[in-house]
Amino acid sequence: MFEEIQNSDIVQERTFLVGVYGPQTPRIQAEEYLDELQMLTHTAGGITIDKILQNRTHPDPSTYVGSGKLRELKRMASDKNVETLIFDDDLSPTQIRNIEEETKAKVLDRSGLILDIFASRAKTAAAKTQVELAQLQYLLPRLTRFWTHLSRQQGGIGTRGPGETQIETDRRLIDKRIATLKEKLEKLDRQRQTQRKRRSDNIRISLVGYTNAGKSTLMNTITNTEVLAEDRLFATLDSTVRRCEISEYEVLLSDTVGFIRKLPHDLIESFKSTLDEVREADILLHVVDASARMIDDYIEVVDDTLKDMEVTDDKKLLLVFNKIDAIDPRKITELRRVYPDAVFISAERGIGIGKLEEQIQNLIEEDFVTETMRIPAAKYEGVAFLHREANILEKKYVGSDIELTFSIAKPDLKRLKSLLDNIDTAESVIE
Numbered sequence: 139m140f141e142e143i144q145n146s147d148i149v150q151e152r153t154f155l156v157g158v159y160g161p162q163t164p165r166i167q168a169e170e171y172l173d174e175l176q177m178l179t180h181t182a183g184g185i186t187i188d189k190i191l192q193n194r195t196h197p198d199p200s201t202y203v204g205s206g207k208l209r210e211l212k213r214m215a216s217d218k219n220v221e222t223l224i225f226d227d228d229l230s231p232t233q234i235r236n237i238e239e240e241t242k243a244k245v246l247d248r249s250g251l252i253l254d255i256f257a258s259r260a261k262t263a264a265a266k267t268q269v270e271l272a273q274l275q276y277l278l279p280r281l282t283r284f285w286t287h288l289s290r291q292q293g294g295i296g297t298r299g300p301g302e303t304q305i306e307t308d309r310r311l312i313d314k315r316i317a318t319l320k321e322k323l324e325k326l327d328r329q330r331q332t333q334r335k336r337r338s339d340n341i342r343i344s345l346v347g348y349t350n351a352g353k354s355t356l357m358n359t360i361t362n363t364e365v366l367a368e369d370r371l372f373a374t375l376d377s378t379v380r381r382c383e384i385s386e387y388e389v390l391l392s393d394t395v396g397f398i399r400k401l402p403h404d405l406i407e408s409f410k411s412t413l414d415e416v417r418e419a420d421i422l423l424h425v426v427d428a429s430a431r432m433i434d435d436y437i438e439v440v441d442d443t444l445k446d447m448e449v450t451d452d453k454k455l456l457l458v459f460n461k462i463d464a465i466d467p468r469k470i471t472e473l474r475r476v477y478p479d480a481v482f483i484s485a486e487r488g489i490g491i492g493k494l495e496e497q498i499q500n501l502i503e504e505d506f507v508t509e510t511m512r513i514p515a516a517k518y519e520g521v522a523f524l525h526r527e528a529n530i531l532e533k534k535y536v537g538s539d540i541e542l543t544f545s546i547a548k549p550d551l552k553r554l555k556s557l558l559d560n561i562d563t564a565e566s567v568i569e
């Protein structure tokens with residue numbers, strides 16, 4: 139499954155994964171979280187030697203787990219040759235320092251790990267810039283821990299003013315870099331916006347969902363192309379947009395970055411622009427891995443993240459359960475009962491795709507609007523699309539114009555308006 143990373147030339151970092159459970163997080167849930175953390179660790183190129191859970195009302199403010207547990211961790215780590223401890227929750231700078239001092243191990247938290255993965259997977263200029271920005275923002279409050287490391291890296295570059303500490307210099311360097319990156323992102327954003335404007339008359343559909351749900355696979359199945367899809371978390375970091383036809387409608391389908399529980403806040407912020415595709419979509423297809431254990435949790439994380447990003451307003455949302463080839467039919471029946479409006483598919487095997495397209499068509503056609511519009515008579519004759527798609531309710535001549543009242547599907551109205559803008563003679567017959 140992870141053969142590229144398990145290449146024998148590369149010595150994998152040996153890790154322990156550490157979490158807590160208690161009244162707020164039941165043990166079974168905490169175990170599931172650590173399974174996910176293990177998957178993240180694999181994706182980052184690490185190997186999980188053991189998973190350690192402690193029962194606590196809440197994490198210890200100075201050492202996360204209790205001090206006894208910490209000593210035990212230290213002993214276990216040295217027994218098993220483990221150099222890295224990865225914690226399932228974000229750690230404060232104090233916690234990181236204390237744990238490192240006590241155990242002499244390298245300490246990483248969930249956000250740090252996710253940021254690492256994003257950094258290694260980012261390919262385009264936009265994704266790279268976004269990730270670097272997120273990393274620096276994550277680093278800034280943690281400088282107490284990182285400053286020695288940073289001063290080693292940037293030692294020669296900074297101009298350390300008199301009386302300044304190294305941390306202040308680093309902080310200044312980082313602030314400056316953050317400002318540069320933000321400027322760069324704004325520029326990239328403007329470019330993207332111009333591209334988007336050019337396509338604004340199309341119906342737009344976005345695939346959203348938890349990481350590894352099968353969004354890219356579905357994109358490939360629908361559009362008959364090859365977007366990278368693999369059994370790793372965060373295979374996709376950039377949105378890909380493809381033009382395709384769904385039940386005779388020409389649509390733009392976009393594949394986006396997957397969400398995850400406890401997505402680092404800095405990442406959400408910097409990936410907001412990547413999610414513009416989602417923000418501007420007419421329909422969201424929420425892809426869910428039906429073979430996962432805690433489906434409701436996953437759905438909730440995605441719903442919450444979408445809400446955080448304020449992208450769900452005025453959008454239609456279709457729940458798509460994927461990977462039904464990998465589950466017991468009884469589970470499908472149960473899911474159907476709980477989610478009667480959902481569609482069930484296997485993106486990989488091409489099962490249920492016809493039904494999915496039908497549902498999408500229903501959503502597209504669901505809301506017809508009634509519109510009154512004045513069109514020069516010459517144009518009226520020319521636009522075949524109008525005659526085919528609109529249901530004309532009233533027609534009145536006003537001078538050389540025709541005033542029309544008609545009902546039409548919202549996306550068709552968009553299309554019609556852009557056709558009318560681009561036609562200027564009675565002779566042009568535009569489809």
Ligand SMILES: Nc1nc2c(ncn2[C@@H]2O[C@H](COP(=O)(O)OP(=O)(O)OP(=O)(O)O)[C@@H](O)[C@H]2O)c(=O)[nH]1
Nearest residue numbers: 350351352353354355367368372373374396485486
């Ligand atoms: N059994 C089964 N596996 C599937 C199906 N669809 C996708 N997968 C597998 O699930 C894994 C993840 O698929 P992707 O399409 O990369 O998932 P994604 O949602 O794009 O993931 P990220 O880009 O990482 O967020 C891959 O190993 C796919 O082969 C399916 O219908 N059935």
Ligand SMILES: [Mg+2]
Nearest residue numbers: 353354373374
């Ligand atoms: Mg993907």
